Amino acid sequence: MDFDQERQxxxxxxLRLRGITDPLVLESMGLVPRHLFVPEHLLHSxxxxxxxxxxxxxxxxxxxIVALMVQCLQLKPGSRVLEIGxxxxxxxxxxxxxxxxxxxxxxxxxxxxxASAQLKELSFESVHVRIGDGSLGWPEKAPFDGIIVxxxxxxxxxxxxxxxxxxxxMVIPIGDVVNQSLLKVSxxxxxxxxxxxxxxVRFVPLIGEQGWRIQED
Numbered sequence: 001m002d003f004d005q006e007r008q009x010x011x012x013x014x015l016r017l018r019g020i021t022d023p024l025v026l027e028s029m030g031l032v033p034r035h036l037f038v039p040e041h042l043l044h045s046x047x048x049x050x051x052x053x054x055x056x057x058x059x060x061x062x063x064x065i066v067a068l069m070v071q072c073l074q075l076k077p078g079s080r081v082l083e084i085g086x087x088x089x090x091x092x093x094x095x096x097x098x099x100x101x102x103x104x105x106x107x108x109x110x111x112x113x114x115a116s117a118q119l120k121e122l123s124f125e126s127v128h129v130r131i132g133d134g135s136l137g138w139p140e141k142a143p144f145d146g147i148i149v150x151x152x153x154x155x156x157x158x159x160x161x162x163x164x165x166x167x168x169x170m171v172i173p174i175g176d177v178v179n180q181s182l183l184k185v186s187x188x189x190x191x192x193x194x195x196x197x198x199x200x201v202r203f204v205p206l207i208g209e210q211g212w213r214i215q216e217d
Contacts, residue, residue, distance in 0.1 A: 003035050006047040010034075014049050015067045022071045028097040029067055034060075037090035037118065054088045056108050058204055061150060065182075065201065066091050069171045072184045072198060073146035075100060082141070082163065084134035084206065085150035089115035089127070095148075096124040103141050105134040107207060135208030137163045144168065152180045152203040157210035161185070161193060173203045 011030045020026060035046035038060055042052050051059040061069075070091070075081065077099030083092055086106035092115070095102045106112040109131050116129045130138060134149070135157045142163035149160070149172035156172060164170055170185040182198040205212045 001044060003033065003046070007034065010047040010049075010063050014064050018064055018068075020064070020067045020071055024075075024077070024098050025067050025071050025094075028094050029063065032090070032093045032097050033122075034063065034090055036122065037088040037093065054111070056111060058087055058108070058111060060088045060090050061203075066094060068199065069148050069150075069182070070094060070098070072171045073148060073169050075146050079145035080141070080143075082138055082144040082147045082160075083150065084137070084148070084160070085204075086112060086115045086129055087150060089119050089124075089129070091148065091150060092127045092129075093119065093122065093124050096126045100126065102127040103130070103138050103144070104128070105130050105132050105138060107132065107134060133208040135159065135206055135210035139163060146170070147172075149173065149206065150203060151206035151211070152176075152201075153206040153211045156183070156185060156193075156195075157206075157208075159210055161187065166191065171198070173201050177205065 035043050038046045038052050051062050054060050079100050081095050081100045081102050083104040086104040092102045092104045112131045119127050136159045143165040145165055145168050147170035152173040164187045166189045173180045173182050180201050182201045184196045184198050186194045
C-alpha cells in the first residue's frame, strides 16, 4: 500500500472538500504518518474516513474531525497547546508538526506509554505526555494558547477554562453517550466565555473529577 498516496487522498478528499482551509493544518496532516498511530492489523484502514479502535475502548478520531478541531483553535507556530486525551498521540503529532508546544494528558497508563514511545521514535520532541485526570488540566504549565479535548464531557470543566489564556480558544465535545456537540469556547480579555456550536460529534466519555465519574460498585 502506498501510504503517501493514501495520505494525500485523505487531505484532498476528506479535508479540503469539507472546508478545511488552514494551510498549516493541511500541510501537517499531509506529512504526519497516520498509519504509524494505528494498530498494525488496521494499517489498511489508517487513512479511511472514520475513527478506528486503538485498544482499551478508545479510538483514534476520524481525520476530518482532527483537522476541524485543530483548525478551530486558530493557532500559530510556537503556541502552547493542552490536549486532553492523548490516545495514540496522532493529534499531538499533528500539532507538533505545526510547530506547537504540546502538553497532552492520558488517563490510561498503557496508552500513555505507547504514545510516548511512538512520539520519541518519530522525534516529536515538543510533545510532553502526562498520565492523569485530563478534566483537571495541567495547571503547572498553564496558561495555554489553545485547549483541545478529545473526549465528551457533560459540561465544560471549570479547571480547563481557568487554564485558557485570555483571547484563546478551546474545542470540546459536550453531551452524553448518544448526543454530543462540538463546542468552540473563546475566552475574552475580561475572562468572559463565548460558546459556539461547531458540529454534531461522537466521542468516548471524558472520565474524571470534572467529567464523567466512574461508578464504584
